[in-house]
Amino acid sequence: MKYVTVDGDTMILSVPGNYKFSITKAIDYEVQTAYQNGCTKAVIDFNDTTTMDSASLRQLTKIYRQVNKENFSAKNAKGLVLAVLKQNNLENWLR
Amino acid sequence: MIPSLLLVSEDPQDFLKKGLREIMEDTAQVITSGSGLEGLLKFQETSPMLVIVDSDLPDICGASITSIIKDTPEGRKTIVYLINVRSLLLNVKADRLISAPINYEVLFEQVHQDFERKLFYHTRSAEVEQAISNQQGMLPSKLKHDNFEVDFLYSPYNTLSGDGMFYWYPPPTDTKNVLYGFLFDCTGHDLSSYGQAGMVWVTLRHQLDFLQKDIYSNLAMVLDSVNKDTFRFYCNSDEPQLTSVIVFCVDFLKKELRFAPAGAPEILIKKENTLKRIQTSSHPIGFSEDTEYEEKSVPLENVKEIIFSTDGLSELFLCNQEGRFVLHEAKHDDVSAIFIKLKDKNPSTMDGI
Numbered sequence: 100m101k102y103v104t105v106d107g108d109t110m111i112l113s114v115p116g117n118y119k120f121s122i123t124k125a126i127d128y129e130v131q132t133a134y135q136n137g138c139t140k141a142v143i144d145f146n147d148t149t150t151m152d153s154a155s156l157r158q159l160t161k162i163y164r165q166v167n168k169e170n171f172s173a174k175n176a177k178g179l180v181l182a183v184l185k186q187n188n189l190e191n192w193l194r
Numbered sequence: 195m196i197p198s199l200l201l202v203s204e205d206p207q208d209f210l211k212k213g214l215r216e217i218m219e220d221t222a223q224v225i226t227s228g229s230g231l232e233g234l235l236k237f238q239e240t241s242p243m244l245v246i247v248d249s250d251l252p253d254i255c256g257a258s259i260t261s262i263i264k265d266t267p268e269g270r271k272t273i274v275y276l277i278n279v280r281s282l283l284l285n286v287k288a289d290r291l292i293s294a295p296i297n298y299e300v301l302f303e304q305v306h307q308d309f310e311r312k313l314f315y316h317t318r319s320a321e322v323e324q325a326i327s328n329q330q331g332m333l334p335s336k337l338k339h340d341n342f343e344v345d346f347l348y349s350p351y352n353t354l355s356g357d358g359m360f361y362w363y364p365p366p367t368d369t370k371n372v373l374y375g376f377l378f379d380c381t382g383h384d385l386s387s388y389g390q391a392g393m394v395w396v397t398l399r400h401q402l403d404f405l406q407k408d409i410y411s412n413l414a415m416v417l418d419s420v421n422k423d424t425f426r427f428y429c430n431s432d433e434p435q436l437t438s439v440i441v442f443c444v445d446f447l448k449k450e451l452r453f454a455p456a457g458a459p460e461i462l463i464k465k466e467n468t469l470k471r472i473q474t475s476s477h478p479i480g481f482s483e484d485t486e487y488e489e490k491s492v493p494l495e496n497v498k499e500i501i502f503s504t505d506g507l508s509e510l511f512l513c514n515q516e517g518r519f520v521l522h523e524a525k526h527d528d529v530s531a532i533f534i535k536l537k538d539k540n541p542s543t544m545d546g547i
Contacts, residue, residue, distance in 0.1 A: 120382055121307075150509070152505075152527060153356075153379060153380070153381040153382070153436060153438065153478075153505075154381050154382055156381075156436060156478075157381045157433065157434050157435075157436050160434040160436060160481060161432070161433065161434055164434065179509065183505075185473070185475055186438075186457060186458070186459060186460075186473075186474060186475060186505075187438075187457040187475075187476070187477060187478055187481070188457075188475045188476050188477050189477075190475075
């Protein structure tokens with residue numbers, strides 16, 4: 100899979116470059132595959148993500164709801180990505 | 195008929211052809227031609243939605259081929275690229291010029307986007323025309339008054355916008371002199387976000403009206419109602435329906451700007467020689483039913499202009515520490531903004547700022 104890796108019961112989503120509307124479908128497919136493989140937790144690694152838009156925020160919100168907040172976290176957000184999280188009061192995703 | 199893309203290029207290693215076939219997948223047929231004259235005939239025969247012409251052709255200059263195509267009735271409706279451009283000639287009518295050496299990643303991405311856009315419009319043209327007309331009809335008018343002017347910027351990313359805005363200025367009285375307004379940004383573009391944008395527009399207009407009529411006492415109540423309406427309306431959907439919103443009042447009697455954000459970008463306040471950015475931090479509409487929104491206020495002393503924008507515009511201003519723009523695309527979202535210019539008035543005038 101291009102965007103999602105599985106580590107035990109945790110999926111790690113990492114999107115290089117611009118995390119935008121046009122790739123959310125492909126990501127959704129990989130996320131569903133991760134659920135089918137038994138993943139119940141999600142970590143979003145923003146290390147290589149340079150920008151994100153409202154479509155990606157919607158996708159992450161969906162994952163957040165599906166795994167429940169205690170099983171969801173994000174890390175390595177910086178620049179524009181961090182600005183988007185702050186703007187939407189979602190810095191608490193970062194752990 | 196299957197939509198098609200025409201490539202007019204010698205392309206000795208079939209690199210372009212293979213790349214285009216990969217990005218088009220099942221969306222379109224890629225037709226190729228190795229010479230300009232053959233390309234013109236194939237264009238007439240197949241009526242492709244998009245044509246890519248190489249500047250370097252064995253028989254006729256590629257730039258001329260693009261102009262010949264664009265001068266036909268069919269060609270006017272076709273997107274035409276001229277690639278491997280090394281110098282500009284007069285009368286080149288191609289829609290897109292790609293210089294040599296070609297960045298294939300950018301080229302294929304651009305072709306894909308242009309084709310998708312064209313295909314979308316082509317398959318739903320009547321529906322789209324009506325939707326465009328509806329959206330245009332919901333835009334505000336420019337306002338010009340003694341103490342302020344309001345103008346706006348509206349640029350959909352792809353024909354239809356997921357953004358919306360409105361503002362109005364009821365006739366002032368001795369006790370109330372307020373400009374009301376809102377600006378929002380729904381997820382995505384095209385017809386699906388158009389539907390959500392329409393719902394959000396109507397809801398915001400309706401709820402902000404309650405504030406004008408003093409049924410609500412503050413802007414946070416407006417956002418709270420819109421948020422609850424969103425969850426009610428989309429209660430059967432698995433997809434979160436997120437909207438970034440800002441609602442505002444410019445109070446000319448109290449000389450303050452009141453606003454309540456929901457996932458909105460920063461607000462820009464221009465004074466004489468300074469530009470202040472007011473950062474906001476709040477959940478967008480549709481994130482959680484329990485979100486508590488907050489109204490904030492800013493005094494208008496010495497303020498010349500207030501700018502509200504969606505992130506489609508605010509992101510374009512973002513630079514890294516070296517002062518260089520960090521985005522890798524010229525524009526990648528709907529762009530919308532409201533500009534409120536405040537005018538200096540005679541200090542003896544009661545409602546001046």
